[in-house]
Amino acid sequence: xxxxxxxxxxxxxxxxxxxxxxxxxxxxxxxxxxxxxxxxxxxxxxxxxxxxxxxxxxxxxxxxxxxxxxxxxxxxxxxxxxxxxxxxxxxxxxxxxxxxxxxxxxxxxxxxxxxxxxxxxxxxxxxxxxxxxxxxxxxxxxxxxx
Amino acid sequence: xxxxxxxxxxxxxxxxxxxxxxxxxxxxxxxxxxxxxxxxxxxxxxxxxxxxxxxxxxxxxxxxxxxxxxxxxxxxxxxxxxxxxxxxxxxxxxxxxxxxxxxxxxxxxxxxxxxxxxxxxxxxxxxxxxxxxxxxxxxxxxxxxxxxxxxxxxxxxxxxxxxxxxxxxxxxxxxxxxxxxxxxxxxxxxxxxxxxxxxxxxxxxxxxxxxxxxxxxxxxxxxxxxxxxxxxxxxxxxxxxxxxxxxxxxxxxxxxxxxxxxxxxxxxxxxxxxxxxxxxxxxxxxxxxxxxxxxxxxxxxxxxxxxxxxxxxxxxxxxxxxxxxxxxxxxxxxxxxxxxxxxxxxxxxxxxxxxxxxxxxxxxxxxxxxxxxxxxxxxxxxxxxxxxxxxxxxxxxxxxxxxxxxxxxxxxxxxxxxxxxxxxxxxxxxxxxxxxxxxxxxxxxxxxxxxxxxxxxxxxxxxxxxxxxxxxxxxxxxxxxxxxxxxxxxxxxxxxxxxxxxxxxxxxxxxxxxxxxxxxxxxxxxxxxxxxxxxxxxxxxxxxxxxxxxxxxxxxxxxxxxxxxxxxxxxxxxxxxxxxxxxxxxxxxxxxxxxxxxxxxxxxxxxxxxxxxxxxxxxxxxxxxxxxxxxxxxxxxxxxxxxxxxxxxxxxxxxxxxxxxxxxxxxxxxxxxxxxxxxxxxxxxxxxxxxxxxxxxxxxxxxxxxxxxxxxxxxxxxxxxxxxxxxxxxxxxxxxxxxxxxxxxxxxxxxxxxxxxxxxxxxxxxxxxxxxxxxxxxxxxxxxxxx
Numbered sequence: 001x002x003x004x005x006x007x008x009x010x011x012x013x014x015x016x017x018x019x020x021x022x023x024x025x026x027x028x029x030x031x032x033x034x035x036x037x038x039x040x041x042x043x044x045x046x047x048x049x050x051x052x053x054x055x056x057x058x059x060x061x062x063x064x065x066x067x068x069x070x071x072x073x074x075x076x077x078x079x080x081x082x083x084x085x086x087x088x089x090x091x092x093x094x095x096x097x098x099x100x101x102x103x104x105x106x107x108x109x110x111x112x113x114x115x116x117x118x119x120x121x122x123x124x125x126x127x128x129x130x131x132x133x134x135x136x137x138x139x140x141x142x143x144x145x146x
Numbered sequence: 147x148x149x150x151x152x153x154x155x156x157x158x159x160x161x162x163x164x165x166x167x168x169x170x171x172x173x174x175x176x177x178x179x180x181x182x183x184x185x186x187x188x189x190x191x192x193x194x195x196x197x198x199x200x201x202x203x204x205x206x207x208x209x210x211x212x213x214x215x216x217x218x219x220x221x222x223x224x225x226x227x228x229x230x231x232x233x234x235x236x237x238x239x240x241x242x243x244x245x246x247x248x249x250x251x252x253x254x255x256x257x258x259x260x261x262x263x264x265x266x267x268x269x270x271x272x273x274x275x276x277x278x279x280x281x282x283x284x285x286x287x288x289x290x291x292x293x294x295x296x297x298x299x300x301x302x303x304x305x306x307x308x309x310x311x312x313x314x315x316x317x318x319x320x321x322x323x324x325x326x327x328x329x330x331x332x333x334x335x336x337x338x339x340x341x342x343x344x345x346x347x348x349x350x351x352x353x354x355x356x357x358x359x360x361x362x363x364x365x366x367x368x369x370x371x372x373x374x375x376x377x378x379x380x381x382x383x384x385x386x387x388x389x390x391x392x393x394x395x396x397x398x399x400x401x402x403x404x405x406x407x408x409x410x411x412x413x414x415x416x417x418x419x420x421x422x423x424x425x426x427x428x429x430x431x432x433x434x435x436x437x438x439x440x441x442x443x444x445x446x447x448x449x450x451x452x453x454x455x456x457x458x459x460x461x462x463x464x465x466x467x468x469x470x471x472x473x474x475x476x477x478x479x480x481x482x483x484x485x486x487x488x489x490x491x492x493x494x495x496x497x498x499x500x501x502x503x504x505x506x507x508x509x510x511x512x513x514x515x516x517x518x519x520x521x522x523x524x525x526x527x528x529x530x531x532x533x534x535x536x537x538x539x540x541x542x543x544x545x546x547x548x549x550x551x552x553x554x555x556x557x558x559x560x561x562x563x564x565x566x567x568x569x570x571x572x573x574x575x576x577x578x579x580x581x582x583x584x585x586x587x588x589x590x591x592x593x594x595x596x597x598x599x600x601x602x603x604x605x606x607x608x609x610x611x612x613x614x615x616x617x618x619x620x621x622x623x624x625x626x627x628x629x630x631x632x633x634x635x636x637x638x639x640x641x642x643x644x645x646x647x648x649x650x651x652x653x654x655x656x657x658x659x660x661x662x663x664x665x666x667x668x669x670x671x672x673x674x675x676x677x678x679x680x681x682x683x684x685x686x687x688x689x690x691x692x693x694x695x696x697x698x699x700x701x702x703x704x705x706x707x708x709x710x711x712x713x714x715x716x717x718x719x720x721x722x723x724x725x726x727x728x729x730x731x732x733x734x735x736x737x738x739x740x741x742x743x744x745x746x747x748x749x750x751x752x753x754x755x756x757x758x759x760x761x762x763x764x765x766x767x768x769x770x771x772x773x774x775x776x777x778x779x780x781x782x783x784x785x786x787x788x789x790x791x792x793x794x795x796x797x798x799x800x801x802x803x804x805x806x807x808x809x810x811x812x813x814x815x816x817x818x819x820x821x822x823x824x825x826x827x828x829x830x831x832x833x834x835x836x837x838x839x840x841x842x843x844x845x846x847x848x849x850x851x852x853x854x855x856x857x858x859x860x861x862x863x864x865x866x867x868x869x870x871x872x873x874x875x876x877x878x879x880x881x882x883x884x885x886x887x888x889x890x891x892x893x894x895x896x897x898x899x900x901x902x903x904x905x906x907x908x909x910x911x912x913x914x915x916x917x918x919x920x921x922x923x924x925x926x927x928x929x930x931x932x933x
Contacts, residue, residue, distance in 0.1 A: 053854070083274035086189035112845060115189025115254060116431055119851025122843075 001122075003129050004108040007137045011144050013096050013103040017071040019144050020094070029139035031132060036061075042068070048080065052121030052128065057082035072096060073106075086115020107133075150664050150671035152881075155818035158657045160650070169395040172349040172364050177423035180351070181210045183413055184269035185426065186259040186276055187435065188251035191285035191507040191846020192298070195249055198259060199277040206272030208264035211420050213412075215246040221415055224406060224471070225380040227372075228478040229623040230310045230503070238310035238503070241301035243471040245381070245408045245415075251280070252300055252470035253507050254848050255435030257408050262416060262424060285507040285846035289444055289465040292504050300470055300505040307505040309468050310477065314485040314561055315498035323459035323496055327450035331533040336915045337521045339442035339467065339840040341856055342514055346397025347428040348437065352413030356421055360388050363414045367393040368403045368649050369689020372626065374681050376406045376474070382415055386681075389414075393679040396651035400830070401513040402437045403651065404691050405474035409436075434851045439840055440514025442467035443480065447525045449533050457494040457533075457548050462525060464501045466511075473512035477503060482622050483518030483610070483692075489559035490526045491570040491606045491784055492548040497560045507846040513691065515830055515891040519609045527605040527896035531903070535912075541604045541900070542578055545786075546571060549606075556877075563610060565782045567874040568810065574606060574786040577808040580868050581788035589790070589803075599793040600803070601905025607893035608784040611885035612697035614777035629776035630694070631685035632702035634663070634710055636769035638755035640748030641673040644706075647687010648699030649678050653887060654819045655695060661815050662700055662881065666707045668734025669747055685772050693885030696815060697781045701879045705773035713769060714750045720761045721745055721753060781876045781884040785809035787828075789897040793905045798924025800836055800902055806868045807893070812876045812884035820886045824869045827890020833859035834891070835898035839917045857917075906930075 009016055019025055023044060027036040036046030042065040049058045059080035068074035073095035080088040092109035111129070113122055121128075150156050163169050200212040224243040231237055242248075247258045259276055263269035286298045292307040300307055324330060346366060353362040361384055367373050370391040377391075378384040396403060413424040428436065444465045450458040466480035485499035516523075534544040549570040550557050557565045578584075586602050593600035613619060616627035633645040642663055648655055660674040677683055687699070711731050718736035719726040722743045729736050737744040745753075753760055754769040790803045807824055814820050837857040841850040850856040875882030895916060902918050903911065910930035914922065 083276075084184075084186060084270065112847075114191075114845070114847055115187070116851070117189075118843070118847035118849065119254070119431060119434065120854070122847070122849050123855055 001111050006104050006106040008101050008104045009141050010102040013071055013098055016103045025143045029136050029143055031135050053124050055120055057085045086117040088113045152665045152815050156657055158654045160656045171395045172366050173427045175364055180423035180425050181262045182266040182269050183424050183426040184261045184273045185257045186273045188256040188258055190280055190282050191254050192283040193251050193280040196279040196281055202275035203261055203272040208268035209272045210262040213260045215248045221245055222381045225376055226472040227474045227625050230312055230477040230481050232310045233313040239304040241304050245411050253509050260412055287506055287842050287846050289467055289504045292506050309503035311502050312481050313500040316496055317498045319496040320459045320461050320498040324450045327458050328453040329451045331449045331536045333529050333532050334446050337441045337443040337524055338916045340440040340838050341434055341840050342400050342402035342437050344398030347433045349427040350410045350413045351425045352417035353423040354417040361414055362390045364392045365410050366396050366403050368399040370681050371686050372689055373406055381411050390682045399651045400515040405438050405512055435848055438473045438510050438512035442511050443521050445525050447529045449529045451533055455537050455539050455544050455547055457492055460494050460497045462499045466501050466503045468503050468505055469508045469510035471510050473510035476512040479513050479518040484522045486561045486563050487519050487522035488561050491608050493550045516888040520892045523607040523892050524896045531900045545606050566877040568784050569874050572872045573808040573810055577786040577788045577806050581806040593792050599795055599905040601791050601901045603789045603897045603900025603904055605893045605897035606786045609892050610780035611693035612777050612781045613692045616776050629774050630698040630702045631687040631774045632706045633685050633772040634706040636751045640751045643675050645677045645684040646699050648695040649690040658815045693887035696883045697879055697885045698777055700881055702773050702775040704880050705775050706771045709771035716765055717750050717753055718745045778878045783811050783884040783889050787893040787897040789901040791901040791905055795927055798920035800918055802865045805865050808870045809889050810872045810874055811886040813882040821869050823886045824890045828894045829859050829864050830891040831894025832864055835895040835916050837917050
């Protein structure tokens, strides 16, 4: 499925860009994220626990950044494996633009799910991702302002 | 035997234990020292398996063993029980169906590894830590894509995704008839893929006795001897005397428990490896992605007619989904259980059918209640309705005009089958009368006033039950015989135990078969027990499917009873000091007509086991006989269903206003049980027509994998049915029975869809695929209005 949208952040673009590389801030902002660390200049690994309707899945996530252009955006590809419950994978384009209030971040992601997560949770993916993204940005903005 | 014999609505014996919660199902069994198996399944529809790291799982708490396909190198693949040949004479493609994935996974749910642990939770936790390195490949899901050149292959060694390209009938004659026809009606349709959903999920327990080398498999099966044969001979290499297969109470099958599944092999083999019983029970999600699915055809059908609406020829072309592997009887479902039924109740002179069976990255597809016959009936009764509409004819009249007439039996169809008996117009008339067909217009007018669209639909179905005879099905590719066996054991004091190869998983055999015995032997119904489901107790029999139990299994019992009576006459003749020819058996008494000399059945039984006054020099003691019965032909139940619906054009909701079924099942043993079977079948058919639809996304992920997304019919979705029968007796079995298990599911989908399309005709909708969900109906109405 496709998840795309944008969000205006009342923070200057350079700071948003730096914060996108701040693994600790992302971990604190992402609900259910238990660990997240850089394993190379452009690769992240961590653990996230998510609830899909009746099932709760702990994902081992791996992400890699491509085509990064300073303060403008990057492409990020990730996989999330939840053992016997299946997997999710995504590829997303992230783009930053200056706006009057600060910076607008655009995201355009293709998400695939598999196994029991698709079997039980695909119907819930849309509403769930909207909620996760909204909560993430709220916390992300709050974190940047600290 | 009046109130317990043939024709009596005897209450079901088995319900006493079922309603008390005292049924004994496989999962109710727990063996001392058992370990629990968890099966790690593929989350991908199509992927190469680069490596499987089980080291962490092996070290998991409570883990007894972890197995992958490497450990099972000595174990054979899962065999297919039917080989179909293509038009060109070549055998179907039959790629290996490994028990655990070998280098590749081919559908979501394909078993990859097995963990045995002291508890189910420990096994599952350990499975979490198995690391499988998948190289994800493109999945092929849509059959129409799968058959194109360059499509991804499900099986590299097959090359294409076509399992076989089969044909039946005289193509030249059909093409000729079409080219000269007054009118040709054409229809493209989809027979939607279904997921079986028996109440009881599958379960299997393997047990091994190292002292005797004896293996036992307790399993949810409709045919324990078939499983023993397939698993013993073709998979594990176990001789039959060292392998017992036990299928105790089974909570519904509908075909899905005919087949030999990987889990049965896994628990039996693993029990030998770890020398402890091994238990596996599916959870509901697992059932969705590992029980064989049903239907899934994409079809084009054409009917040629003359100016009077007489059918001249029928032509069908179908893609039939096999899924990723060939399940046990999958190849015969869209061929010999489908193409051969295309005459229906009609005297269509020439018919041609071609079916391409297609591999896709989906769960295997196999027989499901009706198996091939619902698909044939659906396309036929849909195209007949299209033809009636095209020609401006009444739905009942076009059928009446084309029915095979009662004096034409036995009737040779152009698609191999020979119908023995039937009276199709009798069922049609009875159903139309019950449905007040003549009064439909006034009901339609009333609906109109309420802003609703009302429609009426007819389906006149035929089915072929009790698949037979063995030599014929063998020539068509069956790798098994299709007889049935029964042992009738008269105990010394006159009670009777009947060991049958048929299996009851909801049908009520323990009652119906006892009624037959009670009638034939003239003994008390309560002194008869029906024993089934255990290869250590019953003679080698083929099990229950295809509505065969009473026609084939029941006949085997009758034949064994005939042997009992024949021997009883010899014993009676000796005791009554007369000749055997003078003895008659009636109402439980061996009598010499015209005299007062008689011996009760119980006296003969006792004499047979306490042979003090007994012709020992001529006759063995004891009173126990076995019969194997191989039918001469199929049986041909047939009937007409009339469905009336009311559609809300604003919401697309379909309400089934009434449903009237008239079936000819031949002689009915227990009308109450038959009515229950019809009700169940109708609900399943209405489920297919209105609610149920298995859905995969393009990547082969199962989207309808729970009851949140796969809609089963509920009581509120169906009306109170009117069910009635007509009777023409089957000519080639002694009971005159035809079978009733599948009819409801076969005849109802076209009746419902014809009714909906009749209702929607006034808003311009001419075609609609199942399931006719409110969204789909609403969309069809909007699309028709837009065009």
